[in-house]
Amino acid sequence: xxxxxxxxxxxxxxxxxxxxxxxxxxxxxxxxxxxxxxxxxxxxxxxxxxxxxxxxxxxxxxxxxxxxxxxxxxxxxxxxxxxxxxxxxxxxxxxxxxxxxxxxxxxxxxxxxxxxxxxxxxxxxxxxxxxxxxxxxxxxxxxxxxxxxxxxxxxxxxxxxxxxxxxxxxxxxxxxxxxxxxxxxxxxxxxxxxxxxxxxxxxxxxxxxxxxxxxxxxxxxxxxxxxxxxxxxxxxxxxxxxxxxxxxxxxxxxxxxxxxxxxxxxxxxxxxxxxxxxxxxxxxxxxxxxxxxxxxxxxxxxxxxxxxxxxxxxxxxxxxxxxxxxxxxxxxxxxxxxxxxxxxxxxxxxxxxxxxxxxxxxxxxxxxxxxxxxxxxxxxxxxxxxxxxxxxxxxxxxxxxxxxxxxxxxxxxxxxx
Amino acid sequence: xxxxxxxxxxxxxxxxxxxxxxxxxxxxxxxxxxxxxxxxxxxxxxxxxxxxxxxxxxxxxxxxxxxxxxxxxxxxxxxxxxxxxxxxxxxxxxxxxxxxxxxxxxxxxxxxxxxxxxxxxxxxxxxxxxxxxxxxxxxxxxxxxxxxxxxxxxxxxxxxxxxxxxxxxxxxxxxxxxxxxxxxxxxxxxxxxxxxxxxxxxxxxxxxxxxxxxxxxxxxxxxxxxxxxxxxxxxxxxxxxxxxxxxxxxxxxxxxxxxxxxxxxxxxxxxxxxxxxxxxxxxxxxxxxxxxxxxxxxxxxxxxxxxxxxxxxxxxxxxxxxxxxxxxxxxxxxxxxxxxxxxxxxxxxxxxxxxxxxxxxxxxxxxxxxxxxxxxxxxxxxxxxxxxxxxxxxxxxxxxxxxxxxxxxxxxxxxxx
Numbered sequence: 001x002x003x004x005x006x007x008x009x010x011x012x013x014x015x016x017x018x019x020x021x022x023x024x025x026x027x028x029x030x031x032x033x034x035x036x037x038x039x040x041x042x043x044x045x046x047x048x049x050x051x052x053x054x055x056x057x058x059x060x061x062x063x064x065x066x067x068x069x070x071x072x073x074x075x076x077x078x079x080x081x082x083x084x085x086x087x088x089x090x091x092x093x094x095x096x097x098x099x100x101x102x103x104x105x106x107x108x109x110x111x112x113x114x115x116x117x118x119x120x121x122x123x124x125x126x127x128x129x130x131x132x133x134x135x136x137x138x139x140x141x142x143x144x145x146x147x148x149x150x151x152x153x154x155x156x157x158x159x160x161x162x163x164x165x166x167x168x169x170x171x172x173x174x175x176x177x178x179x180x181x182x183x184x185x186x187x188x189x190x191x192x193x194x195x196x197x198x199x200x201x202x203x204x205x206x207x208x209x210x211x212x213x214x215x216x217x218x219x220x221x222x223x224x225x226x227x228x229x230x231x232x233x234x235x236x237x238x239x240x241x242x243x244x245x246x247x248x249x250x251x252x253x254x255x256x257x258x259x260x261x262x263x264x265x266x267x268x269x270x271x272x273x274x275x276x277x278x279x280x281x282x283x284x285x286x287x288x289x290x291x292x293x294x295x296x297x298x299x300x301x302x303x304x305x306x307x308x309x310x311x312x313x314x315x316x317x318x319x320x321x322x323x324x325x326x327x328x329x330x331x332x333x334x335x336x337x338x339x340x341x342x343x344x345x346x347x348x349x350x351x352x353x354x355x356x357x358x359x360x361x362x363x364x365x366x367x368x369x370x371x372x373x374x375x376x377x378x379x380x381x382x383x384x385x386x387x388x389x390x391x392x393x394x395x396x397x398x399x400x401x402x403x404x405x406x407x408x409x410x411x412x413x414x415x416x417x
Numbered sequence: 418x419x420x421x422x423x424x425x426x427x428x429x430x431x432x433x434x435x436x437x438x439x440x441x442x443x444x445x446x447x448x449x450x451x452x453x454x455x456x457x458x459x460x461x462x463x464x465x466x467x468x469x470x471x472x473x474x475x476x477x478x479x480x481x482x483x484x485x486x487x488x489x490x491x492x493x494x495x496x497x498x499x500x501x502x503x504x505x506x507x508x509x510x511x512x513x514x515x516x517x518x519x520x521x522x523x524x525x526x527x528x529x530x531x532x533x534x535x536x537x538x539x540x541x542x543x544x545x546x547x548x549x550x551x552x553x554x555x556x557x558x559x560x561x562x563x564x565x566x567x568x569x570x571x572x573x574x575x576x577x578x579x580x581x582x583x584x585x586x587x588x589x590x591x592x593x594x595x596x597x598x599x600x601x602x603x604x605x606x607x608x609x610x611x612x613x614x615x616x617x618x619x620x621x622x623x624x625x626x627x628x629x630x631x632x633x634x635x636x637x638x639x640x641x642x643x644x645x646x647x648x649x650x651x652x653x654x655x656x657x658x659x660x661x662x663x664x665x666x667x668x669x670x671x672x673x674x675x676x677x678x679x680x681x682x683x684x685x686x687x688x689x690x691x692x693x694x695x696x697x698x699x700x701x702x703x704x705x706x707x708x709x710x711x712x713x714x715x716x717x718x719x720x721x722x723x724x725x726x727x728x729x730x731x732x733x734x735x736x737x738x739x740x741x742x743x744x745x746x747x748x749x750x751x752x753x754x755x756x757x758x759x760x761x762x763x764x765x766x767x768x769x770x771x772x773x774x775x776x777x778x779x780x781x782x783x784x785x786x787x788x789x790x791x792x793x794x795x796x797x798x799x800x801x802x803x804x805x806x807x808x809x810x811x812x813x814x815x816x817x818x819x820x821x822x823x824x825x826x827x828x829x830x831x832x833x834x
Contacts, residue, residue, distance in 0.1 A: 023751070027774040108796055112785055119777065121807055204807055225642070225808055246830025253832035334440070356825050357444040360536065368529055368828025377833065378824070379525055390538055390621055390821040391642055392809040404807040407795070408773050411785025413663025415670035416794065 004191055011195035014150055014183050015202030018123045021180035022148040026120050030097035032175045037093035037140050040171025041086045044136065047167055048082045054163035055132065062156050067130075074130045075156055085136045085164070088382065092140040095381045098400045099146040110416070115408045120146030122204035124402060125196045126384070127152045127218060129210035132160035138209070139168045139182045141384050145402035148181050150203065152196055154210075155188040162186075197222040207384050207397065212312075227397050229362075229388040231312045232262030233338040234370045237329040237355070238281070239346035240273040246367050247345045251281045253369040254343065256288050260314050262386060263341050263373030267309070267319040269329045270298065275322060282320055295321035310336035326351050330358045337361055339388045341373040362388050362395040421608055428612035431567055431600050432619030435540045438597035439565040443537050447514035449592045454510035454557050457588025458503045461553065464584055465499045471580035472549065479573050484547075491547045492573055502553045502581065505799065509557040512798045515817045516563040527833070532825045537563030539621035541819060542613045543801070544569045544635060546627035549577035555626070556585045556599045558801050562819035565598050567620065569613055571627075572605040579603075614639040624801050624814065629729075644814050646779075646805040648729045649679030650755040651787045654746040654772070655698070656763035657690040663784050664762045668698045670786040671760065673705050677731050679803060680758055680790030684726070684736040686746045687715065692739060699737055712738035727753035743768050747775045754778055756805045758790040779805050779812040 044051065055077040062072055103116045124147045126138040135151055142149035153161035165184040172179050185192050197206060197218060206226045208218040215228050236254055238247055254265035270278030275297060282292050286301060293308040294300025298320050308319040309332070323329045333342050343365040344355040352366045363373050373396070375383020380398030387393045393401040461468065472494040479489050520533045541564045543555040552570055559566035570578035582601040589596050602609050614623060614635060623643045625635040632645050653671055655664055671682035687695030692714060699709050703718060710725040711717025715737050725736040726749070740746045750759050760782035761772040769783045780790050790813070792800025797815030804810045810818035 023777075026777060106796060108794065110789065110794065112789060112794075114795060117773075122777075243830065249830050249832055250828075257833055352827075356534075360440075360443060360539075361823065363824045363826060365826040366828065368826055368831040369833050371833040372527065372529060372826065372828075372831070377525065377527065377529075378531060379523060394822060395824045405811060406778065407780045407812045409780060409782040409785055409789065410769075411667075411783065411789075413660065413666050414785040414789070415666055416674055416786050416788040 007187065007189055007191040008195055010187065011185070011192055011199065014185065015123070015199045017180040018148040018150050018183060019202045021178040022120065022122045024178050025143070025146045025148055025181055028146060028177055032177055033097065033143055033146070034093045036143065036171040036175035036177050037089050038171070039174035040136075040140070040168045041089035041093065043167035043170040044082060044089065044164065045086045047163070048079060051082060051160065051163040052077060054159035057159045058132075058157055065156070067156065071130055071156070075132065075160070077132060077160055081133065085133050088133070088137055089140050092144050092382055095144055095399060097144065098403050103405060111411055111414045113410045116405050117408055118400075118403045119406050121402055121404050123148045123150065123202055125150045125152065125199075125203045125206040125224070127193060127196065127206065127208045127210075127214065129154040129214060130156045132157040132164060134209055135161040135164040135184065136168065137382060138207070138384055139165070141382050141399055142402055143181060145399045147402055150183050150185065150196060152185045152193055158188055194221065197224065200224055209385055225392075227385060227387040227389065227393045227401070229262060229338065229340050229386050231338040232264065232340040233267070233310055233312050233336060234263060234265050234340060235267045235269060235333045235337060235342045236265045236370060237269040237326070237333070237342070237344045238271060238274050238278050239326060239344055239348060239351050240271040241348035241351060242274055242277060242345040243347050243367070244277050247277060248281055248284060250343070250345060250367065250369050252284055252288065254371055255285060255290060255318050256316070257369070257371045259316055261371065263370045264314065265318060265370050266312055267321070267336070269321055269323050269332055271326070271329070272297075272322050272324055278320070278322070285318060289316055291317045293317065293319045295319075297322040312338070326354055330355065333359050333361075340386065341365065341370045343368065343370050362386070424604065424606055424608040425612055427604065428602070428609055428616065431602065432540070432616045434597040435565040435567050435600060436619045438595040439537065439539045441595050442560070442563045442565055442598055445563060445594055447516075449594055450514065450560055450563070451510045453560065453588040453592035453594050454506050455588070456591035457553070457557070457585045458506035458510065460584035460587040461499060461506065461581060462503045464580070465496060468499060468577065468580040469494060471576035474576045475549075475574055482573070484573065488547055488573070492549065492577070494549060494577055498550065502550050505550070505554055506557050509561050509799055512561055512816060514561065515820050520822060528828055528831045530827045533822050534825055535817075535820045536823050538819055538821050540565045540567065540619055542567045542569065542616075542620045542623040542641070544610060544613065544623065544625045544627075544631065546571040546631060547573045549574040549581060551626055552578040552581040552601065553585065554799060555624070555801055556582070558799055558816055559819055560598060562816045564819055567600050567602065567613060569602045569610055575605055611638065614641065617641050626802055642809075644802060644804040644806065644810045644818070646679060646755065646757050646803050648755040649681070649757040649790075650684070650727055650729050650753060651680060651682050651757060652684045652686060652750045652754060652759045653682045653787060654686040654743070654750070654759070654761045655688060655691050655695050656743060656761055656765060656768050657688040658765035658768060659691055659694060659762040660764050660784070661694050664694060665698055665701055667760070667762060667784065667786050669701055669705065671788055672702060672707060672735050673733070674786070674788045676733055678788065680787045681731065682735060682787050683729055684738070684753070686738055686740050686749055688743070688746070689714075689739050689741055695737070695739070702735060706733055708734045710734065710736045712736075714739040729755070743771055747772065750776050750778075757803065758782065758787045760785065760787050779803070
């Protein structure tokens with residue numbers, strides 16, 4: 001443990017170096033960035049023994065600390081998982097480079113030609129928990145978009161992250177890019193997180209990756225903008241014009257495919273004319289092992305209480321409620337949702353349109369499982385997280401969302417009258 | 418003057434009502450918004466006598482307060498200026514509605530069809546100084562983008578703004594839109610500004626319109642995102658490949674057309690191989706009455722000091738400096754610029770490209786006057802200001818920049834494997 005002043009000086013130095021690196025990355029060629037990521041992938045595979053040895057230290061530390069089996073599993077790296085990291089790096093390497101893309105272009109009567117062009121955001125801070133693969137994923141995606149990144153991994157994955165970070169730096173070096181483009185905070189001291197959240201001079205955006213505790217802390221404490229979602233309180237609404245077969249398939253998938261992800265359904269709303277269908281879906285869910293917290297008019301495992309509305313279970317639980325009509329569903333969602341993802345099951349175009357227009361969530365779905373709320377499934381290749389803010393980045397945050405833009409204006413001695 | 422608790426309650430109520438109105442505006446039809454703005458324009462013209470009477474009260478107050486002639490001029494409304502307000506409202510009414518526009522649309526192998534669709538931001542707070550026309554301009558632009566707005570005008574234009582606001586509300590009523598869509602803070606108490614800057618629950622973005630004092634206060638105090646620029650420290654660089662005739666024309670316009678706007682040039686950088694041209698431009702500027710603060714190797718009115726680099730004169734003054742090459746110009750700009758607008762004068766495409774890639778300002782120009790840095794000149798129809806942040810809105814902030822987006826995902830019973 002270092003004292004506060006040391007941590008402050010350390011983080012300021014990291015910030016300054018990140019900003020300097022960002023200035024150079026802004027005009028790094030696409031091929032150099034691609035080469036760096038491919039070389040990093042090669043290095044991760046070549047140095048897998050070293051990475052697994054580092055991971056063994058983290059696993060020992062985790063056992064001593066008494067981490068849960070789930071936490072230990074998230075932490076563990078074997079050859080298969082390292083292969084996944086390598087594939088992830090190669091996939092991001094192959095993405096199109098968003099920087100320099102012309103977003104819009106037009107001429108003006110004055111004779112000016114105006115272009116809006118994508119540029120990097122600058123410096124991104126990524127704060128994450130136990131999964132060591134985030135070191136590679138977040139480092140790669142931010143580099144792709146021409147940003148410098150300051151990575152702050154969980155203390156549990158300290159050694160694994162350092163080993164992976166070494167491979168990323170090897171890739172940067174091979175491509176002639178500044179090594180400070182991807183920095184890993186070299187201390188477990190939590191004071192470093194507080195410092196990172198306050199570095200308005202050096203950090204443009206913070207992305208927290210982890211549970212509600214971490215995200216809430218970052219949202220409360222950060223003095224720089226944050227791309228994040230606190231919760232995924234995901235609603236699925238069975239409209240009176242829902243198709244029974246699609247409904248059954250989608251609801252089961254939305255709830256049970258994986259229960260711990262932010263796109264998992266947490267509340268089922270049922271139009272009062274669709275209660276028979278709703279009940280049969282709930283019966284299916286209960287048969288699959290889901291605890292149904294049922295409101296009046298529905299039979300569940302237990303009776304729902306007021307606490308069940310707006311609750312994120314992240315488990316084999318779902319709340320269920322009858323609503324009078326689509327507007328009742330919309331009102332419930334606008335009151336209790338976390339503005340992440342909601343779905344409507346309906347064959348009625350007008351009902352879908354109403355649902356889409358009147359609910360202000362980042363992702364709205366029709367006749368599809370909410371578990372598709374994911375950058376990869378959206379075709380963004382990879383995501384650094386999902387955001388529920390209204391500004392800049394919303395929904396899955398991929399390479400494109402890690403960019404800003406500027407205007408390029410060309411004239412020919414053009415003056416304003 | 419009311420006491421703090423009253424102001425707090427008043428502003429909370431305004432915020433709540435704005436949020437409720439925003440929920441309805443999100444799905445207001447384009448034609449209703451257009452009708453409201455046209456009816457407001459009619460009302461402003463019909464009630465011009467009333468507006469001028471209100472303005473007379475403000476002018477009396479201003480005279481008593483001893484406002485400068487320039488301030489009194491900004492405050493004054495006559496029939497011509499009211500005609501300008503009416504035209505402005507009609508122009509915004511005729512704009513295309515950004516809400517609902519499909520920004521991107523694609524299919525996925527999973528069978529999903531994904532659209533990214535523009536939505537309103539929500540509630541915008543606009544804080545401005547003496548010009549009463551901002552009441553109409555800001556009210557109209559935010560409404561066009563489907564947002565509710567809370568207007569906080571300068572105390573000098575209190576009565577004029579109230580009269581104009583009455584006409585906007587008349588327009589909303591005529592179109593059946595919620596009257597709370599455009600609210601004007603009904604007190605001159607400055608505590609209301611502090612309240613507005615802290616209303617994270619109700620306000621999505623704050624836009625300050627005014628001088629550096631106001632913008633600085635808002636940037637320091639706001640707990641909600643701010644779209645603004647603090648200064649326009651605008652650089653013009655004369656490259657060695659500059660065309661002399663274009664250069665003379667552009668520099669004179671960039672400095673002298675209007676000196677008080679944020680796009681006015683404040684510093685001229687001259688390649689050392691273009692000193693003869695640079696000096697002749699400075700001679701032209703001095704002949705036009707500009708005070709030139711000249712660095713070594715250039716003849717000006719006075720010698721430049723260190724204080725002159727990065728200085729926003731907003732007057733008939735310009736700093737001038739010789740640089741060794743384009744990289745010297747880029748380094749000077751990246752050190753001293755406020756990231757608003759910079760221009761290069763060159764016939765060399767590679768030099769222009771280097772300038773565009775390596776400078777991170779919102780607007781970069783080639784062979785064109787920096788006085789074009791304006792939403793109207795960019796073809797955005799109207800602007801609520803110019804932003805120098807990197808997130809969301811950058812450069813001129815028009816109706817499109819006052820929107821967010823959401824994803825609409827359509828399947829056919831589609832589930833995730």
